[in-house]
Amino acid sequence: MVISFVLLCLMTxxxxxxxxxxxxxxxxxxxxxxxxxxTLKEKIGQLNQYASAWEMTGPAPENANSQKxxxxxxxxxxGSMLNVxxxxxxxxxxKLAVENSRLHIPMVxxxxxxxxxxxxxxxxxxxxxxxxxxxxxxxSSIAAKxxxxxxxxxxxxxxxxxxxxxxxxxxMEGAGEDPxxxxxxxxxxxxxxxxxxxxxxxTVAACAKHFAAYGFVEAGRDYNTVDxxxxxxxxxxxxxxxxxxxxxxxxxxxxxxxxxxxxxxxxTYLLRDILKGKWQFGGMVVSDWNxxxxxxxxxxxxxxxxxxxxxxxxxxxxDMEGRCYVDHLEQLVNxxxxxxxxxxxxxxxxxxxxxxxxxxxxxxxxxxxxxxxxDIMNPENLAVARESARxxxxxxxxxxxxxxxxxxxxSIAVMGELAEDKDSPLGSWRAKAIKNSAVSVIEGIxxxxxxxxxxxxxxxxxxxxxxKSFRSELTFNTTDSSGFExxxxxxxxxxxxxxxxxxxxxxxxxxxxxxxxxxxGLQKQFFDQIYKVNPNIVVVLMNGRPVVLGxxxxxxxxxxxxxxxxxxxxxxxxxxxxGDYAPSGKLPVSFPLVNGQEPIYYNHMSTGRAKAxxxxxxxxxxxxxxxxxxxxxxxxxxxxxxxxxxxxNKNQIKFGEPLRASVDVKNVGxxxxxxxxxxxxxxLFASAARPVKELKGFKKVTIPAGESKTVSFTLTDKDLAFYxxxxxxxxxxGDFKVFVGTNSRDVKEASFKLVK
Ligand code: BGC
Numbered sequence: 001m002v003i004s005f006v007l008l009c010l011m012t013x014x015x016x017x018x019x020x021x022x023x024x025x026x027x028x029x030x031x032x033x034x035x036x037x038x039t040l041k042e043k044i045g046q047l048n049q050y051a052s053a054w055e056m057t058g059p060a061p062e063n064a065n066s067q068k069x070x071x072x073x074x075x076x077x078x079g080s081m082l083n084v085x086x087x088x089x090x091x092x093x094x095k096l097a098v099e100n101s102r103l104h105i106p107m108v109x110x111x112x113x114x115x116x117x118x119x120x121x122x123x124x125x126x127x128x129x130x131x132x133x134x135x136x137x138x139x140s141s142i143a144a145k146x147x148x149x150x151x152x153x154x155x156x157x158x159x160x161x162x163x164x165x166x167x168x169x170x171x172m173e174g175a176g177e178d179p180x181x182x183x184x185x186x187x188x189x190x191x192x193x194x195x196x197x198x199x200x201x202x203t204v205a206a207c208a209k210h211f212a213a214y215g216f217v218e219a220g221r222d223y224n225t226v227d228x229x230x231x232x233x234x235x236x237x238x239x240x241x242x243x244x245x246x247x248x249x250x251x252x253x254x255x256x257x258x259x260x261x262x263x264x265x266x267x268t269y270l271l272r273d274i275l276k277g278k279w280q281f282g283g284m285v286v287s288d289w290n291x292x293x294x295x296x297x298x299x300x301x302x303x304x305x306x307x308x309x310x311x312x313x314x315x316x317x318x319d320m321e322g323r324c325y326v327d328h329l330e331q332l333v334n335x336x337x338x339x340x341x342x343x344x345x346x347x348x349x350x351x352x353x354x355x356x357x358x359x360x361x362x363x364x365x366x367x368x369x370x371x372x373x374x375d376i377m378n379p380e381n382l383a384v385a386r387e388s389a390r391x392x393x394x395x396x397x398x399x400x401x402x403x404x405x406x407x408x409x410x411s412i413a414v415m416g417e418l419a420e421d422k423d424s425p426l427g428s429w430r431a432k433a434i435k436n437s438a439v440s441v442i443e444g445i446x447x448x449x450x451x452x453x454x455x456x457x458x459x460x461x462x463x464x465x466x467x468k469s470f471r472s473e474l475t476f477n478t479t480d481s482s483g484f485e486x487x488x489x490x491x492x493x494x495x496x497x498x499x500x501x502x503x504x505x506x507x508x509x510x511x512x513x514x515x516x517x518x519x520x521g522l523q524k525q526f527f528d529q530i531y532k533v534n535p536n537i538v539v540v541l542m543n544g545r546p547v548v549l550g551x552x553x554x555x556x557x558x559x560x561x562x563x564x565x566x567x568x569x570x571x572x573x574x575x576x577x578x579g580d581y582a583p584s585g586k587l588p589v590s591f592p593l594v595n596g597q598e599p600i601y602y603n604h605m606s607t608g609r610a611k612a613x614x615x616x617x618x619x620x621x622x623x624x625x626x627x628x629x630x631x632x633x634x635x636x637x638x639x640x641x642x643x644x645x646x647x648x649n650k651n652q653i654k655f656g657e658p659l660r661a662s663v664d665v666k667n668v669g670x671x672x673x674x675x676x677x678x679x680x681x682x683x684l685f686a687s688a689a690r691p692v693k694e695l696k697g698f699k700k701v702t703i704p705a706g707e708s709k710t711v712s713f714t715l716t717d718k719d720l721a722f723y724x725x726x727x728x729x730x731x732x733x734g735d736f737k738v739f740v741g742t743n744s745r746d747v748k749e750a751s752f753k754l755v756k
Contacts, residue, residue: 024282030360031351037103040340041330043347045072046079046105047318048326049286052093076101077326079350080286080318082110082156085432090151091367098363106363108354110286113155113193113204114173114429115139117146119381119567120438122392123427123508123544124159124185126563128175128588129635130391131676131698133188139388140192142381143431145202149371150432153357154205156253156286158189160240161210165599166589167220169512172544172564173429174215176588177601177632179236180695183243190247198250199358201365202375208244210255210288212270213237217257220598221513226257231688233259234723236603238274245279250353252285254316256294263298265291266307271315284317284349292322304328309338317346382568389565389572394585395636396559402538403558404579404638405496408452413490414442415460415530416500416523418542423468425569428509428544437567441500441540444570448578456494460487461526464504474506476521484529491534498577499530500540501552505564508544516595518548531555540573546591553629561585579638584674584700586635586743590628597624602632602744603691633678633695633743639669639705646740646750654755655717655731662712663740663748667703674702677711680744682737687725693744713740717754 035043050073053066072078073096084093090109097107115121121139122129128136140158147155159173162182175185186208195203213233217224228237241252252275255264264270265287275281292311293304301307308324309332319325332338354360375381395403405412418424418441425438439447442457460483465475491497501523506512518524531537538558541547542565553559560583562573575581592600607619620626644664653659667673679697683690697713715738720731733754741747 027352027355030355031348034103034105034351035344035348038347040333040343042076042103043343044325044329045077046347046350047329047343048078049080049082049110049318049320050078051082051321052084070096072326073097073107074100076103076105078107080108080110082320084109085111085150085152087149087151087367087369087372091364094363094367106354106359108153108350108357108359109151110154110156111147111152111431112157112429113143113147113152113431114157114159115427116143116385116431116433116566117150117152118377118432118434119146119385120426120430120433121385121388122563122565123172124174125172125176125544125588126392126565127388128181128185129394129561129563129585130388131181131586131700132391133184135388135391136185137188137192138384140189141195142384144193144195144204146376146381147431148202148204148366149368149375151367152204153359153366154207154251154353155193156207156209157193158186158206158208158244159210160186160208160244161215162237162240163215164601165215165220166517166546166592167513167515167598168215168217169222169508169514169545170510171215171589172427172508175240177590178588178603178695179239181588182240186240187243187247190244190249194248194250198356199361201368201371205250205353205357206244207251207253207286208241208249209253210264211241211252211275211285212255212264213259214255214257214264222511223256226259228259230727231723242279245281250283250356252281252283254285254287254291256288256291258298263291263295263300265295265316266300266310266314268314276315282349282352284346284353285315286318287311287316287320287322289320290322292316292319292324305332308332312338312342312346317349385566386568386572389562389568390576390581392563392565392585393572393576393583394561394587394634395583396541396561396630396634397553397556398558398636398638400557402496402536403560403577405538405577406453407450407578410495411454411456411493412496412498413487413494414445414455414457414498415487417459417461417463418502419498419500419540420457420459424505424542425564425566427505427564427566428470428512433567439568439570441498441570441573444572444574445498445577447571448574451574451578456490458487458490459483460530461522463521463523468504468506470506470509474504478521481522481525484526487526488529488533491530494534496536496538497530497534498538498540499527500542501527502541502543502547503545505544517545517598518550518595519552524550524552527552527555538577540577546589548592548595549629582638582671582673583635584637584676586633586676587630588632590632591630593627593629594624596621597628600628603694605689606692631743631745633676634745635676635743637673637675639667639671639673641673641675641703641742642666642668643741643748646738646748648738648750648752650752652753652755653717657716659715659752660712661715661738661740661750662710664708664710665701665703666708667705670705672702672704674700675742676700678741678743679713680739680747681715681720682739683720683722683732684735684737686722686732686734690722693739695744720754
């Protein structure tokens with residue numbers, strides 16, 4: 001029976017008109033009506049996702065696999081593709097499925113739009129340093145607008161993995177180490193990507209990933225094992241995922257890792273008990289790239305057939321590039337090994353997302369050549385890229401107020417490979433960013449309006465030898481110091497040296513773990529050489545993870561952390577260096593003093609021996625401090641803020657009653673500044689020990705010079721709740737401390753009680 005696409009739509013629309021009033025139930029009814037027409041094989045097809053193996057605008061390659069895949073698309077056996085991009089290519093691919101398959105069901109096109117499609121915004125870790133979730137909502141909505149104009153329906157973002165280990169290269173993709181900040185950014189990014197209505201052509205379905213605990217890989221090595229307690233899983237890892245669900249996220253992605261020996265991909269506790277059970281998530285779950293197939297390598301499934309069985313039973317709805325579902329599920333159902341109801345549920349979830357996206361109304365509506373020309377990389381998008389970059393910068397040091405630099409009368413030497421790098425600012429996971437399309441540091445300084453200093457540039461130190469790409473390993477320059485001499489001469493004659501140090505963009509991202517996060521190559525040696533002839537060094541630190549700075553942190557006059565700030569990098573950096581904008585970012589992740597401190601994070605537990613004693617028998621290192629170089633939440637401004645003591649409206653609250661904590665923050669400098677006022681708590685005694693500090697609120701306030709603002713926070717027992725020893729989310733009565741301050745270390749303190 002061949003049913004035309006139009007007829008199918010009419011049938012589903014009629015059903016809607018007759019039986020339902022709410023959009024969700026109408027979509028459920030439409031899904032049901034389509035499912036009734038589907039064979040088992042076709043349902044399994046919907047659970048199968050392939051990556052584009054050929055250019056859709058050109059001929060398919062000759063190899064047999066691709067020919068087979070082409071035939072599978074035509075016969076409705078491919079529910080989704082990833083990495084097909086562009087209006088024309090997506091239209092062509094869609095046509096293959098819609099015009100040839102029996103039921104004409106459209107495919108859904110996914111892509112990793114992580115921090116922009118072609119216009120690049122700061123890497124997510126950098127953007128989190130803005131402590132401005134609304135900004136992330138704005139940049140995600142622009143990324144969605146660009147991607148959807150190029151035929152993309154679904155982004156594999158946001159990555160909401162909490163990570164405490166800067167050795168892990170994928171730390172750049174998330175919002176850092178804190179579950180509260182991470183939750184705010186998770187929700188904002190979901191809202192930004194998905195907008196008001198998924199069926200709007202300028203929105204895309206979001207995907208909360210990687211479920212779960214991928215950021216806790218042992219020793220920071222990507223894809224490695226995770227062994228995490230249920231307590232930490234629930235209190236630290238899961239909150240941003242829950243926030244994504246509450247924000248209406250359409251999909252989830254599994255993680256590559258095992259947790260306690262069980263692959264996330266087949267983890268019924270995560271997927272069925274928590275996600276689809278307790279949280280009642282109605283969307284779909286996609287595996288990570290071949291994570292179903294990799295269950296064989298993990299040593300859990302004997303072959304791909306068993307992997308398919310375990311994953312579908314576990315709650316994984318779609319198999320990305322694993323070919324386990326498409327090759328084995330039909331047989332498994334026919335043999336009575338897998339219950340067909342599981343296939344039905346997974347298929348219904350996939351179809352639901354397609355209905356929500358409006359693909360059944362018009363499968364080509366996102367592939368729009370006009371929009372592709374107008375909506376991508378336009379001046380408005382670039383303006384937001386610049387704004388988001390500026391807001392992501394964190395001023396780590398500013399001795400003698402060397403920053404901001406004057407706009408005239410100075411001779412400034414700009415140095416370092418990264419200062420002229422037009423590619424690293426784009427970061428890793430850069431979707432369709434055009435190679436070398438970012439504004440470099442040196443270009444930005446030269447572009448800056450009103451900047452009349454004498455600006456000289458020399459590379460001085462080369463960071464990378466050879467290829468720099470997403471797929472290959474980098475080779476660091478550890479031998480060639482031939483640029484040092486000229487740089488030294490230039491530094492001698494200059495008032496100030498602006499030295500760009502840090503990481504190439506392909507030092508972080510997937511598969512980019514490091515055991516040593518100190519500055520690579522000859523950067524440290526180069527710094528020392530320049531320092532000998534001119535100590536007025538302003539370091540522009542461009543990196544995708546926290547780095548170990550060693551004595552550069554003591555010697556440099558100023559350090560401006562800029563992360564990988566995206567397309568408008570250099571312009572934004574220059575605007576901040578020369579004072580058009582004051583930095584206001586705060587670290588979303590701790591910067592260690594030395595490598596061996598990793599993983600290091602502010603919200604740790606107290607040990608039984610936390611206090612320093614005169615002997616050695618307390619919890620410490622004998623060769624380094626326990627403290628990070630820069631703590632979570634840290635960041636300076638071009639002005640200074642004084643905090644009053646905390647005023648509490650009561651010293652005791654009952655469940656359901658609000659507690660108000662207020663401080664007066666005074667701008668004691670001589671220019672306007674923006675401060676992120678942070679509130680932390682400590683639950684002193686609980687059924688299971690609580691962290692020494694936990695972020696529970698923050699407010700970003702702009703205060704004119706000399707003025708004060710009262711900043712207030714409201715806390716209730718809900719903010720004090722945690723996953724306790726009885727596995728319940730609840731607050732426990734008792735004594736609490738509340739802290740308010742400029743970062744997680746420098747805080748004012750007060751106490752209160754929670755009573756029944
Ligand atoms: C990554 C995912 C990504 C997927 C598709 C995997 O290797 O872990 O984050 O979405 O590839 O590109």
